[in-house]
Amino acid sequence: MAVAAADFDLPRSQKRNIRWMLYVGFVALTVAAVNGLGQALNYAGIDILDWFPGMQTYYQGLTAHGVLMALVLTFAFANAFLALMTARALARPLPGLLLAGATWTFILGTGLAGFAIVSGRASVLYTFYAPLKAHWTFYLGAALLVISTWLLSAALFTALVRWRRENPGERIPLLAYISVLTFAMWDIASLGLAIEVVVFLLPWSLGLWEAIDPLLTRTLFWFSGHAIVYFWLLPAYVSWYALIPRQNGGKLFSDGITRIVFLMFLLLSIPVGFHHQYTDPGIPAWQKAVHGFLTFGVFFPSLVTAFSVMAALENGGRARGGRGLLGWIPKLSWGDPAVSAQLLAMLVFLLGGITGLMNASYSMNQVVHNTTFIPGHFHMTVGTAVALTIMGVSYWLVPWLTGRQLVGRRIALAQGWVYTIGVLVLARGLIQGGLEGMPRRSAVVASSYMGEVPGWHWAGQIAGIGGVIMFVGIAMFAVVIAATILFGKRTGEQEIPVSETILPPARSGWEVRLDDLRLYVFLAILLILIAYGPFAVGYLPPKMTAPGFGPPFF
Numbered sequence: 001m002a003v004a005a006a007d008f009d010l011p012r013s014q015k016r017n018i019r020w021m022l023y024v025g026f027v028a029l030t031v032a033a034v035n036g037l038g039q040a041l042n043y044a045g046i047d048i049l050d051w052f053p054g055m056q057t058y059y060q061g062l063t064a065h066g067v068l069m070a071l072v073l074t075f076a077f078a079n080a081f082l083a084l085m086t087a088r089a090l091a092r093p094l095p096g097l098l099l100a101g102a103t104w105t106f107i108l109g110t111g112l113a114g115f116a117i118v119s120g121r122a123s124v125l126y127t128f129y130a131p132l133k134a135h136w137t138f139y140l141g142a143a144l145l146v147i148s149t150w151l152l153s154a155a156l157f158t159a160l161v162r163w164r165r166e167n168p169g170e171r172i173p174l175l176a177y178i179s180v181l182t183f184a185m186w187d188i189a190s191l192g193l194a195i196e197v198v199v200f201l202l203p204w205s206l207g208l209w210e211a212i213d214p215l216l217t218r219t220l221f222w223f224s225g226h227a228i229v230y231f232w233l234l235p236a237y238v239s240w241y242a243l244i245p246r247q248n249g250g251k252l253f254s255d256g257i258t259r260i261v262f263l264m265f266l267l268l269s270i271p272v273g274f275h276h277q278y279t280d281p282g283i284p285a286w287q288k289a290v291h292g293f294l295t296f297g298v299f300f301p302s303l304v305t306a307f308s309v310m311a312a313l314e315n316g317g318r319a320r321g322g323r324g325l326l327g328w329i330p331k332l333s334w335g336d337p338a339v340s341a342q343l344l345a346m347l348v349f350l351l352g353g354i355t356g357l358m359n360a361s362y363s364m365n366q367v368v369h370n371t372t373f374i375p376g377h378f379h380m381t382v383g384t385a386v387a388l389t390i391m392g393v394s395y396w397l398v399p400w401l402t403g404r405q406l407v408g409r410r411i412a413l414a415q416g417w418v419y420t421i422g423v424l425v426l427a428r429g430l431i432q433g434g435l436e437g438m439p440r441r442s443a444v445v446a447s448s449y450m451g452e453v454p455g456w457h458w459a460g461q462i463a464g465i466g467g468v469i470m471f472v473g474i475a476m477f478a479v480v481i482a483a484t485i486l487f488g489k490r491t492g493e494q495e496i497p498v499s500e501t502i503l504p505p506a507r508s509g510w511e512v513r514l515d516d517l518r519l520y521v522f523l524a525i526l527l528i529l530i531a532y533g534p535f536a537v538g539y540l541p542p543k544m545t546a547p548g549f550g551p552p553f554f
């Protein structure tokens with residue numbers, strides 16, 4: 001890992017941009033946690049909507065929870081964290097105008113979508129499937145959030161091109177490589193969402209289209225939709241690969257393997273979207289099978305990550321005197337809240353990954369699709385691997401960005417454990433309920449069916465308890481971060497803990513070609529044509545037949 005000068009710093013304006021994106025993300029996390037509490041209590045048959053600020057319906061609360069967590073918090077972190085990581089790796093600031101553009105489109109997009117949701121004009125959930133219809137401000141907000149990531153991506157690529165011009169023949173520093181590759185994957189993947197919103201949903205909500213094509217817009221959503229989970233996850237992987245080894249006294253196993261893992265995500269994140277549409281009519285089964293097969297492929301780079309990161313942790317634990325088969329584990333930096341939260345996130349993600357594989361198997365999917373098994377799965381993936389890593393990284397990132405010391409270190413340390421216990425209890429309830437057919441995204445489940453299906457009753461109670469514990473976990477995080485920002489003692493610059501690799505970057509041979517990203521972008525597009533081409537040829541032109549429905553808000 002090309003370690004830039006330890007006294008690396010960013011211009012004040014760029015630190016401010018990064019801080020503001022993060023802070024909007026933290027506010028989103030906190031508001032969404034209150035909505036999440038409402039959802040979890042609903043499973044336990046407790047309806048808190050009456051006294052819930054600004055929320056009139058279950059679906060409005062669920063939309064707020066999903067959009068703020070899955071689109072605002074995650075985009076805020078991807079933009080902010082990978083901007084800093086790329087600048088740190090290249091030891092140079094980013095193009096200021098592009099970074100500022102990314103910040104302001106992100107804040108504006110969040111504001112517009114938030115307005116639509118809170119005013120009851122967009123109770124369409126975070127997947128906003130047509131023919132559910134939202135107000136045009138919601139769709140414009142979503143479009144601006146995607147545009148903010150494109151501007152950020154342009155900033156990273158511009159910095160990388162300039163660096164390569166000044167360092168001819170040098171390997172791209174690994175931290176920059178994995179940060180930029182995350183955005184390269186997302187730049188391609190986000191085209192589905194962009195077309196869905198700009199060509200179809202936004203004009204439809206403005207009355208330019210009389211009706212809409214539900215299957216085509218859903219397919220465009222899931223063209224981006226599975227890849228979006230990796231746009232959420234890969235920033236966490238950047239921390240797990242590039243920082244966590246050093247934060248545990250170790251070194252990353254291999255530069256080459258790490259680059260290959262991120263290249264596999266570039267190639268395989270997009271041509272798998274039909275695994276969210278196994279039960280959709282109008283898509284030939286053989287095309288679903290191709291996507292299912294490729295889904296098992298995209299499982300692989302995460303398996304490699306499990307072994308690679310575990311090896312780095314063991315390397316660190318043994319360097320600190322860990323003996324025997326597992327003696328390296330207690331030697332890890334469990335006393336550092338920034339590290340402990342991420343180690344817990346990794347452990348929970350083992351379960352999140354396994355349930356993902358269960359979702360991907362076609363026959364198992366027929367059992368669990370649209371049941372609470374799915375939110376059980378994703379609260380252990382985006383809800384923990386990503387969200388708990390974001391909270392863990394923030395325990396060093398906010399002090400670095402503000403030059404202030406973390407306030408409430410012990411609360412921060414406890415917070416990771418409280419949250420982990422909460423999410424495991426929540427997931428236990430949702431997974432069991434799902435296996436007994438308990439439907440997801442249904443306001444009536446708790447209030448009426450619970451008594452009929454005993455299994456659902458207990459599943460709902462367990463999920464409710466888990467949700468309360470998770471809520472306490474997030475409240476603890478919010479208190480620590482707010483206190484740090486407001487009252488943290490000013491300290492000198494802290495260094496960003498970039499890891500070294502045991503096997504350094506190759507200087508010759510096939511590995512050097514891993515840096516020629518154009519070849520892999522071409523292969524990614526080829527795979528997408530194979531996976532989506534037959535559907536496009538067989539299905540188009542759009543069938544604009546559904547008039548759409550939603551509350552009378554226009």
Ligand code: HAS
Pocket residue numbers: 127229230232233275276295298299302303305306307309310313329343344346347349350352353354355356357359360361365368369370374377378381382383385386
């Ligand atoms: Fe998923 C549905 C399949 C990963 C999120 N997923 C969802 C939805 C969301 C979501 C939000 O095939 C619901 C969408 C909706 O609302 O309808 N998912 C997978 C598969 C993976 C996977 C195969 N999902 C994720 C990630 C997410 C996420 C990551 C968010 C960040 N998912 C599906 C399918 C569906 C689905 C179907 C549709 C279901 C339906 O019918 O609707 C794989 O990528 C999983 C790979 C992961 C692993 C685990 C690796 C473990 C690691 C930790 C290592 C541990 C260490 C231990 C190092 C193989 C890397 C350290 C040791 C110490 C001592 C500390």
Ligand code: CU1
Pocket residue numbers: 225226229275276
């Ligand atoms: Cu997926």
